[in-house]
Every structure is written in structure tokens, then in C-alpha cells.
Amino acid sequence: xxxxxxxxxxxxxxxxxxxxxxxxxxxxxxxxxxxxxxxxxxxxxxxxxxxxxxxxxxxxxxxxxxxxxxxxxxxxxxxxxxxxxxxxxxxxxxxxxxxxxxxxxxxxxxxxxxxxxxxxxxxxxxxxxxxxxxxxxxxxxxxxxxxxxxxxxxxxxxxxxxxxxxxxxxxxxxxxxxx
Numbered sequence: 651x652x653x654x655x656x657x658x659x660x661x662x663x664x665x666x667x668x669x670x671x672x673x674x675x676x677x678x679x680x681x682x683x684x685x686x687x688x689x690x691x692x693x694x695x696x697x698x699x700x701x702x703x704x705x706x707x708x709x710x711x712x713x714x715x716x717x718x719x720x721x722x723x724x725x726x727x728x729x730x731x732x733x734x735x736x737x738x739x740x741x742x743x744x745x746x747x748x749x750x751x752x753x754x755x756x757x758x759x760x761x762x763x764x765x766x767x768x769x770x771x772x773x774x775x776x777x778x779x780x781x782x783x784x785x786x787x788x789x790x791x792x793x794x795x796x797x798x799x800x801x802x803x804x805x806x807x808x809x810x811x812x813x814x815x816x817x818x819x820x821x822x823x824x825x826x827x828x829x
Contacts, residue, residue: 651753651754651779652693652694652751652752653688653691653694653752653753653754653755653756653781653828654688654693654694654695654696654746654747654750654752654754654755654756655685655693655694655695655696655755655756655758656696656756656757656758656759656769657681657685657695657696657697657721657758657759658737658757658758658759658760658766658769658787659698659699659708659759659760659761659765660678660681660697660717660718660721660760661708661714661715661716661717661718661760662713662714662715662717662718662719663706663712663713663714664707664708664761665760666707666714669790670790670791671761671788671789671790671797672789672790672791672798672801673788674788675720676785677785677786677788678721680783680785680786680824681721681823682720682721682722683823683824684756684786684828685724685727686722687828688828689724689726690828690829691829692829693828693829694728694747694750694752695726695727696727696728696729696730696743696746697717697721697723697729697730698729698731698737698741698743698759698765699729699730699732700715700732700765701715701731701732702715702733728746730742730743730746732765734768735764735765735767735768736765736772737765737768737769737772738769738773744776753778754778754779754780754781755773755778755779755780755781756780756781756782756783756786756826757770757780757781757782757818758782758783758787758823759786759787759788760787760788760789761789761790762787762801762804763789763800763804764789766782766787766804767804770782770808770818771811774811774813774814774815774817776814777814778815779819780808780815780818781819781821781826781827782808782818782819782820783820783821783826784801784805784820784821784822785822785823786823786826787801787804788801789801808820
């Protein structure tokens with residue numbers, strides 16, 4: 651089964667001292683290892699970058715727009731730009747997946763409770779079999795809930811989500827089936 655690893659919003663503007671993310675260093679290491687496995691299995695790695703409006707830390711002219719330098723981006727990887735939480739909405743992601751014959755997506759990145767959640771739900775609504783690595787996404791603590799609890803909650807919801815292709819498969823990065 652041809653797969654695509656989708657890495658959402660792992661941009662410098664989301665990872666600041668003012669907004670620390672849960673287990674950033676560990677997440678980047680896990681994503682780099684998972685991306686290497688996907689590439690080795692002839693899969694596609696897609697980095698999704700949020701293009702914010704003027705004044706936003708994710709505006710394409712702002713330093714925060716750039717991907718984290720620790721991420722291993724390789725020749726042959728694809729970059730898709732978005733302006734909303736949904737990585738499919740108004741982007742080329744559907745076309746990229748179709749052109750590469752992708753039959754299953756692996757959704758990772760930042761932020762669990764916004765762009766990752768919206769993209770997981772959008773993929774499932776499109777009937778795309780979806781894997782979400784339980785330790786492959788992150789967020790910040792919110793006033794109402796810790797980042798760890800937000801991640802735990804979303805993993806449980808996705809694993810039980812009613813959708814055309816079934817719920818998402820939620821497993822640790824090291825157990826994501828590739829190839």
C-alpha cells in the first residue's frame with residue numbers, strides 16, 4: 651500500500667519559548683526516523699507549512715514560517731502550503747496524493763488540537779485510510795488542559811472515530827506499518 655507521511659506545521663513560529671510544545675526534541679527525532687522508513691518503502695513525505703497573514707509568525711516573509719532546522723527534509727519530499735487548519739482545504743494535497751498513488755496517509759505534526767485534528771478528520775471524511783502515530787504530534791499546554799492530556803484525548807477520539815474508511819489506526823511511531 652503506497653503511503654504518504656504528512657508532517658504539519660513543524661515551523662519555527664510554533665516552537666517558541668512563549669509557546670513551548672510537548673516533547674519537541676523527541677517528536678522531531680521520531681518524525682525523522684519515521685520519514686526515513688517511509689522514504690525507504692517508496693512512500694511520499696509531505697511537509698505542510700501554514701502561510702499566515704501579514705503580521706503572523708507564520709507569514710512566508712517571517713522567520714517563524716521556516717520549518718524547524720532539525721527536521722530532515724530531503725530531495726523528493728513535497729511541500730504543501732495551507733492557510734487554514736485543514737491541510738486539504740484549498741491546497742494541492744489531494745492532487746499530490748493522487749499523482750503519487752497514495753492509498754494511506756500518516757498524519758503527524760503540530761498542533762494536535764487544531765491542524766492535526768482537522769486534517770485527520772478531513773482525511774477520514776474523504777475515505778482515506780489514516781494512521782496517526784500516538785507519539786507523532788504535539789501541542790502546547792492550554793489554560794483548560796495540559797498538552798499531554800490533549801494528546802491523549804485526541805488519540806482516543808481518532809481511534810474510535812466513525813468514518814467511511816473506519817477509525818484512524820493509532821499506534822506509536824515505531825509501530826507504524828510502512829511498505
